[in-house]
Amino acid sequence: MLALAPMEGLVDHHMRELLTQGNGFDHCVTEFLRVTNQLLPERAFHRICPESANHWKTPSGTPVHLQLLGNDVAAMTDNACRAAALGAPAVDVNFGCPMFVRNAQKSINSGRNADNKVNRCGESYGGSILLQYPDEIHQLMSHIRKALPAHVPLTAKMRLGYEDKSLAIENAQAIESAGVNQLCIHARTKTEGYKPPAHWHYIARIKQHVHMPVIANGEIWTLDDYKLCKQESECEHIMLGRGAVANPNLAKQIQLFENGLQHSESPWQDRLQDLIWMIDELSINGKDIQVQGKIKQWVSFMKFRYQEANEFFKLAKKLKTPNELRDFISPLASNKQ
Ligand SMILES: Cc1cc2nc3c(=O)[nH]c(=O)nc-3n(C[C@H](O)[C@H](O)[C@H](O)COP(=O)(O)O)c2cc1C
Numbered sequence: 001m002l003a004l005a006p007m008e009g010l011v012d013h014h015m016r017e018l019l020t021q022g023n024g025f026d027h028c029v030t031e032f033l034r035v036t037n038q039l040l041p042e043r044a045f046h047r048i049c050p051e052s053a054n055h056w057k058t059p060s061g062t063p064v065h066l067q068l069l070g071n072d073v074a075a076m077t078d079n080a081c082r083a084a085a086l087g088a089p090a091v092d093v094n095f096g097c098p099m100f101v102r103n104a105q106k107s108i109n110s111g112r113n114a115d116n117k118v119n120r121c122g123e124s125y126g127g128s129i130l131l132q133y134p135d136e137i138h139q140l141m142s143h144i145r146k147a148l149p150a151h152v153p154l155t156a157k158m159r160l161g162y163e164d165k166s167l168a169i170e171n172a173q174a175i176e177s178a179g180v181n182q183l184c185i186h187a188r189t190k191t192e193g194y195k196p197p198a199h200w201h202y203i204a205r206i207k208q209h210v211h212m213p214v215i216a217n218g219e220i221w222t223l224d225d226y227k228l229c230k231q232e233s234e235c236e237h238i239m240l241g242r243g244a245v246a247n248p249n250l251a252k253q254i255q256l257f258e259n260g261l262q263h264s265e266s267p268w269q270d271r272l273q274d275l276i277w278m279i280d281e282l283s284i285n286g287k288d289i290q291v292q293g294k295i296k297q298w299v300s301f302m303k304f305r306y307q308e309a310n311e312f313f314k315l316a317k318k319l320k321t322p323n324e325l326r327d328f329i330s331p332l333a334s335n336k337q
Helices: 013-020 042-048 050-054 073-085 105-110 127-132 134-147 168-177 200-207 223-233 242-246 250-258 268-285 288-302 308-316 322-334
Strands: 002-004 027-034 064-069 091-095 100-102 124-126 154-161 182-189 214-217 237-240
Touching: 002 013, 002 250, 013 027, 013 050, 013 242, 013 268, 027 042, 042 050, 042 073, 064 073, 073 091, 073 134, 091 127, 091 134, 124 127, 127 134, 127 154, 134 154, 134 168, 154 168, 168 182, 168 200, 182 200, 200 214, 200 223, 214 223, 223 237, 223 250, 237 250, 242 250, 242 288, 268 288, 268 308, 268 322, 288 308, 288 322, 308 322
Parallel strands: 002 027, 002 237, 027 064, 064 091, 091 154, 154 182, 182 214, 214 237
Antiparallel strands: 100 124
16 A cells, blocks of 8 residues: 655645546545644635545545644544544544644743653644653544544554654554554654654564554655665555655556556656646646745755756746746756657
8 A cells, every 4th residue: 555645835735636646646645734622614624635525535536534633632533523524534643743832832942840741731732742642642542533433544643753762662552552543654753853764674663563554654765765665664555755746756656566567767857747737736826926936845855856856946946937937847848858
């Protein structure tokens, strides 16, 4: 099974549409929906997942799971149930993002309790900060699981830990014993951020202590990375993040490999076509500055995989409007190599 990672500010419905066009992914996940202490209006769910109007599937038919981020047990449960009532095929809870704290900045900054825990009384927070408190994770997920209709899978996405990996197994067990159906593990701690390497072998260690399906994630940029990650993590299920954004052809390449077929690298020319498609999509509703920002952001990820993206970035960053961008890219895209 191959999944597309949730990526806030990067993988929105436009990007999901593009990246699932080749049908290489089995599912994708929305950007996180932030939950404080209340039930969010239905429009918040539709905004984060416009595909909800298409039975929670991208135009090519790939299911889109909804991700929630928060710690308020009642509010998270209510929102998970609302997602299910609106037809979400699965609800995912985020224990990976660096930190989300509302009204808590003061207490976070102002010190720690005697047991060195961040003082979080009465505050709203979520993401990887919870990895310091497996009991709290267990309570949250148990509550959601009990309230959510049985046919809707509840999944979780965690890092290996907050500052260190000492609670990695405990957190995975806390998640499993809450009745969670599937766990995705980004093989780095919050402190490790996005710095390579991802510790895939650590996922294999966690897997020895849980029985639920585990998805391995982190630092997969190429088919060879994918093969190595599967080997080291001992996982059949994999999630691609930035690697899929940098090379939208990666999922297809992996799918063909899994089916015993060869697939060559897709050329820079294909990426230019993708960029034109994205400019057209974004400019339907987006302001010029937003279109330019999104395109720049995407090309900066492509630099990881395509040398051509470096030169392109230098030239294209001066272009301000979608028309200027399109006029610049079109002749390059139609140039046969
Ligand atoms: C820009 C960006 C936004 C992200 N947003 C989310 C998010 O909303 N929810 C989440 O669980 N993880 C989020 N992540 C983490 C990714 O899902 C993934 O775990 C991480 O990028 C590691 O995978 P990769 O090395 O293949 O990119 C984000 C990562 C990036 C780079």
